[in-house]
Amino acid sequence: MSHATEGFPLDAPMHGSLLPAAAPRESTSHVIAEALRAAIVDGTLAPGAPLRQDAIARHFSVSAIPVREALRQLESEGWARAAVHKGATVAPLSADEAREIYEIRSALESLALGLAIPNHSAATLREAAELCRAAELEADPSLYVARNAAFHMSLYAPAGRPQLEDMIELLHRRGERYLRLKFGLPSYKGESDTEHAALLDAVERRDIAAAQSLVVSHLLGTGELLHRFLTERAREEAALAHQPKPRGRRPRVTTGS
Template sequence: MSDAIDGFPLDAPAHSPLLPAAAPRESTSHVIAEALRAAIVDGTLAPGAPLRQDAIARHFSVSAIPVREALRQLESEGWARAALHKGATVAPLSADEAREIYEIRSALESLAIGLAIPNHTAATLRESASLCRAAEREPDPSLYVARNVAFHMSLYAPAARPQLEDMIGTLHRRGERYLRLKFGLPSYKGESDNEHAALLDAVQRRDIPAAQSLVVAHLLGTGDLLHRFLTERAQAEAALANQPKPRARRTRTTSGS
């Protein structure tokens, strides 16, 4: 996340590709929330960065009302934190949160895939296969996150359980910026792609126990990986911060006679 910034850019150009300056007439707060979420996911807005209402409102040429609504939405989804008299900031990355998100996902998605498999058709299976290939071939982290979500949700859609689907979708959004960390570990991207292929094969064979076992192992493994990675990174950062700083060396001056 070396390109991350400390807060919402006060002087960002209007043509910024990440944050569109012109908000549409409808769902302004939703568009603002989506833009900020995208900036958090790809690391442009770093953990702990302030989300200043006045700067965001100026950028989108809107009043403070839709900005407040957008920040409340992000806070409810776990993307932002608000403190009294301090305003909102980007929520920090948490090893425990990452693991818990994937633990809950494993339970919900195991249920969803078991309900969906009997309702899959040749057309829905073709769509899932196409989305699986798209995710496997995607090298861009931000686009991979979207393709990964699309593949998983395509497996569960035939279950026709809208509330369950909505809960899973919320957890996917909560886990997006954690999933992006896997691109710092290239070997695990390949493992994840292989697990997707095995999961798709089980769904195509309509093997419910195998599909449920695979999706649980896939998600719990990802959660454990992210928990270990974030824990080790936090320990390394703490150790570095506690290292004594070297003293500045004095330079001697000599005077001529």
């Protein structure tokens, strides 16, 4: 990525627009937001990286208006931060935020499960089982995030509570970067798959109490794991930053004969 100094990394010079010429503004801003979100998730845009409107607009060959809308959306979801006279930057990873996201998810998803389980049918259970298996087999981190969310949402869809579903989906989006960290720890990915299978089994048995207990334990455990991981990483980075830099060997001074 060669243009990081422009505030948005570009793979190569652009030739024409990346977006459909007739795309309405809302669709354009959505595409830009999704692209920025993907770049943040895969690490192309690191925490603290500037998100300059002019650079992003040039990259997508659009005006500043849909870019502003995309950045506003990312800020509302916790992906970006805006400061007066400084513009937007990629939001930093926060141990406390990660834990809180999963604490809130545990409460909302437990509620959604209790409402959904009596309404599950053979068809919805079959779909949930297929999504659970797809998440277990997924090896690509970015795709795993999407498959994980799809499995969870399939468990709650029969609740018929669209506002509750929207709130849960928003928290899933805010937690995508953090879930990717967990995926990077293979043993914990395996534990998640096992927990998903147990949760699905409880839903299939229509055991509301067991399913709610399992989803709360699963989500709170993930939140605590991420909090611990990020706290330890921040401590290590702080220790490295305070280490004295090794002094280079002083150049030899030679005199002419």
